[in-house]
Amino acid sequence: MTITGATYVTTRLVHLSPVDVVIVVFYFALVLSIGWYLRGRANTGEDFFMAGREMTAWVAGLSFLSANLGALELMGWAGSAYQYGIMATHAYWIGAIPAMLFLALVMMPFYYISKTHSVPGYLKLRFGEPSRALSAISFALMTVLMSGVNMFAMAKVMQIVLGWDINFSIWVSSVTVAIYVTLGGLRSAIFNEVLQFFLIWAGALLIPILGLYEAGGWTNLKLQIVQRTSEQYVHVWSGLGSFSNNPMGINWAGIVFGLGAVISMGYWTTDFLVVQRILAAKDIRSAEMAPIIGAGFKMLVPIIVILPGLLGLAVLPEKLVPESVAAATGAHSYNDVLPLMLARYCGPGLLGLGVTALIAGFMSGMAGNVSAFTTVWTYDIYRPFINSRSSDHHYVNMGRWTTVIGVLISVGTAYLVMQFASIMDYVQALFSFFIAPLFGTVVLGMLWKRTTGPGGFWGLLCGTISSISMWAWVKLDPSALRYVALSPHAKGLAQDYYQALWSFIVCVIVTVVVSLGTKPVPDSELIGLVYGLTEVPSVEDVPLYQKPLFWAGVVTVVFVALNIIFW
Amino acid sequence: MISIWFFIGISLSVNGALILAAGIYELVNPPVSPGVQLYYLHANVWWGAVLLVIGALYCFRFAPGRRT
Numbered sequence: 359m360t361i362t363g364a365t366y367v368t369t370r371l372v373h374l375s376p377v378d379v380v381i382v383v384f385y386f387a388l389v390l391s392i393g394w395y396l397r398g399r400a401n402t403g404e405d406f407f408m409a410g411r412e413m414t415a416w417v418a419g420l421s422f423l424s425a426n427l428g429a430l431e432l433m434g435w436a437g438s439a440y441q442y443g444i445m446a447t448h449a450y451w452i453g454a455i456p457a458m459l460f461l462a463l464v465m466m467p468f469y470y471i472s473k474t475h476s477v478p479g480y481l482k483l484r485f486g487e488p489s490r491a492l493s494a495i496s497f498a499l500m501t502v503l504m505s506g507v508n509m510f511a512m513a514k515v516m517q518i519v520l521g522w523d524i525n526f527s528i529w530v531s532s533v534t535v536a537i538y539v540t541l542g543g544l545r546s547a548i549f550n551e552v553l554q555f556f557l558i559w560a561g562a563l564l565i566p567i568l569g570l571y572e573a574g575g576w577t578n579l580k581l582q583i584v585q586r587t588s589e590q591y592v593h594v595w596s597g598l599g600s601f602s603n604n605p606m607g608i609n610w611a612g613i614v615f616g617l618g619a620v621i622s623m624g625y626w627t628t629d630f631l632v633v634q635r636i637l638a639a640k641d642i643r644s645a646e647m648a649p650i651i652g653a654g655f656k657m658l659v660p661i662i663v664i665l666p667g668l669l670g671l672a673v674l675p676e677k678l679v680p681e682s683v684a685a686a687t688g689a690h691s692y693n694d695v696l697p698l699m700l701a702r703y704c705g706p707g708l709l710g711l712g713v714t715a716l717i718a719g720f721m722s723g724m725a726g727n728v729s730a731f732t733t734v735w736t737y738d739i740y741r742p743f744i745n746s747r748s749s750d751h752h753y754v755n756m757g758r759w760t761t762v763i764g765v766l767i768s769v770g771t772a773y774l775v776m777q778f779a780s781i782m783d784y785v786q787a788l789f790s791f792f793i794a795p796l797f798g799t800v801v802l803g804m805l806w807k808r809t810t811g812p813g814g815f816w817g818l819l820c821g822t823i824s825s826i827s828m829w830a831w832v833k834l835d836p837s838a839l840r841y842v843a844l845s846p847h848a849k850g851l852a853q854d855y856y857q858a859l860w861s862f863i864v865c866v867i868v869t870v871v872v873s874l875g876t877k878p879v880p881d882s883e884l885i886g887l888v889y890g891l892t893e894v895p896s897v898e899d900v901p902l903y904q905k906p907l908f909w910a911g912v913v914t915v916v917f918v919a920l921n922i923i924f925w
Numbered sequence: 926m927i928s929i930w931f932f933i934g935i936s937l938s939v940n941g942a943l944i945l946a947a948g949i950y951e952l953v954n955p956p957v958s959p960g961v962q963l964y965y966l967h968a969n970v971w972w973g974a975v976l977l978v979i980g981a982l983y984c985f986r987f988a989p990g991r992r993t
Contacts, residue, residue, distance in 0.1 A: 377947040381940055388936055395927065417929060549929050556933050560940065560976055568963050705961045707947035707969045711940055 372519055372701045378710030385557070385714045386534055389721070392553070393538025393546045403750045406543035406757050407475060407733045408638050415644040417552055419651030422635040423659075424551035425726035427558055431663055432719045433511055436699075437692035439667025440678055442606045442851075443583070443591030444924060446667065447660045451594075452618040455917045457626035458653035459910045461636070462646045465627050467894040468804050469637060470645045472886050476637075476730075477630040477800070478738040484803040484887050485814035487742065492818055493799075494738035496792045497630060498731055502764060504631075505727035506771025511693075512720035513772065518690075519697045519713060528772055531717065535725045536765040539732070540758045544638060547729040551635075554718035555655075561708075561715025562662040565696075568703040569669035582672035591671070594924045600847070607849025616855025620862045624797030631730040646906035653913045657920060663696075670695040673702070728768065732760045791829070794858035795821025798865035807881065807888045813873030821865025828857045927989050934983025941976030944969050 400406040438446040474480045482490035513527035538546050573579040580592045590597035590604045597604035639645035684691035700712040736757045799818045802809045831838045843852040884891050902908050948969030
């Protein structure tokens with residue numbers, strides 16, 4: 359983004375009517391009321407940081423999904439759909455579903471029975487203190503940066519849609535999140551995330567319904583898109599044979615291995631922002647069912663995110679442009695497609711709900727980041743390295759203060775983000791810095807008992823450094839992209855996906871080599887932490903339709919069918 | 926403890942009622958220039974009604990004190 363601050367002025371897309379304002383104000387009142395109601399139920403560490411570990415599968419699952427329905431989901435991927443066509447759906451299908459099912463069936467039992475408070479906490483149990491420190495610090499850094507991205511995206515959309523001052527939007531949203539997370543801890547964040555899930559669907563679903571009506575149905579929509587762009591904009595897989603044959607500038611290997619097997623696995627299975635919601639589940643079956651429920655709904659999210667972007671290609675009279683061009687010319691950018699579609703169809707009342715849905719999406723992402731940051735800071739940085747002997751009450755107070763401080767750091771980050779060229783590229787770069795190597799470390803630790811503490815630490819460190827090095831290399835010399843992404847026709851997202859793949863491979867190789875050169879950990883110390891040495895609690899005493907494996911099978915069948923239908 | 930689903934019912938009910946009321950007002954007092962595409966479908970009337978009904982069901986089903 360090249361917006362330089364609050365003085366940036368644009369013509370607002372819509373004017374809120376009184377009923378719209380009432381709906382927005384009611385939303386803020388309700389989330390604050392929920393935080394106030396839950397304030398008395400966050401007095402212990404287990405309550406404040408883990409929501410008492412009493413969430414049902416549905417609450418944990420919808421919260422798991424909603425924590426990810428932030429600024430990137432709503433605006434960024436709608437913009438990507440306008441830019442790349444239906445291929446952007448990969449972020450929701452192969453870029454999410456396999457990883458969610460892997461989390462549910464393979465990794466969650468280890469997280470859950472180890473009773474860890476966080477993913478860095480698991481690394482401490484498996485690899486020792488250095489790995490936890492490296493993971494916790496990198497996660498804390500990434501979290502506040504992500505939170506800043508969320509804040510800026512929200513302020514930007516409020517500026518475009520409503521003409522609100524960018525500072526006003528940042529501070530109102532951040533103060534609201536700070537209040538309700540400080541009062542009710544993770545339980546408050548989860549309650550509001552589930553509420554936001556419903557608001558997002560209620561507010562955003564009308565856009566594809568009315569858009570398809572205007573376009574004359576799905577078949578006519580595809581015809582209009584092809585007329586305005588090319589055939590590859592309406593196919594998910596068929597253009598992925600080569601880098602030059604699709605608008606995303608990537609091939610199938612980058613999508614399958616870079617996005618599906620590394621970035622997605624890393625994000626959905628080791629990013630504590632989302633995993634924390636599952637750790638709050640009340641029992642092992644709920645912990646396994648929650649990601650499967652999330653996966654079921656995740657497959658539907660393209661209806662309210664990707665479809666509006668595609669509809670924008672067909673029905674919007676103006677042509678949207680990249681952020682850099684938009685800043686220079688005053689035209690609307692790709693990232694504006696969702697608010698533009700909202701303004702196109704939504705009159706009084708509906709507009710207020712649509713704006714509320716956007717605010718809810720942004721705030722759920724922000725609250726997720728802040729609550730995860732608070733837990734990791736308190737349990738994985740403050741307690742082990744700064745003050746290890748205080749009472750549970752002290753750590754709860756530390757959590758409340760950290761929530762406020764985390765929000766303030768995020769606000770600072772939001773102003774920093776304004777200097778970057780693209781929201782999406784920036785966050786994708788962050789993912790591959792930290793998430794891909796962390797997945798390599800965690801999955802090797804869980805599945806291979808020979809992995810040692812030094813192996814885990816050096817693998818994680820080298821993977822992260824390799825990722826940052828590749829990013830810096832391409833930044834300094836853009837022509838280096840042909841080497842990182844294996845093609846002179848590769849584009850930005852290809853770099854992110856291949857960069858993640860290489861850093862994962864570096865992490866795995868270093869972890870294996872160092873582990874084989876160091877003393878093995880006795881089996882007795884790995885019980886509850888490693889596959890093959892741990893007796894995973896059984897959920898076999900329930901009917902077939904209540905078994906996680908059954909529903910994972912159902913989701914898999916639908917996932918495969920969708921990819922074939924939209925091939 | 927009040928169920929999260931009750932809060933969702935409250936949210937959907939209030940929003941649905943407000944949107945439905947705005948839609949009915951527009952039906953009675955049609956604007957000279959609607960300002961949105963497909964205005965003639967009166968989406969705020971039927972969408973507001975749908976939200977109101979779903980929200981009311983949630984409120985009833987998960988009301989505090991009611992055994993679920």
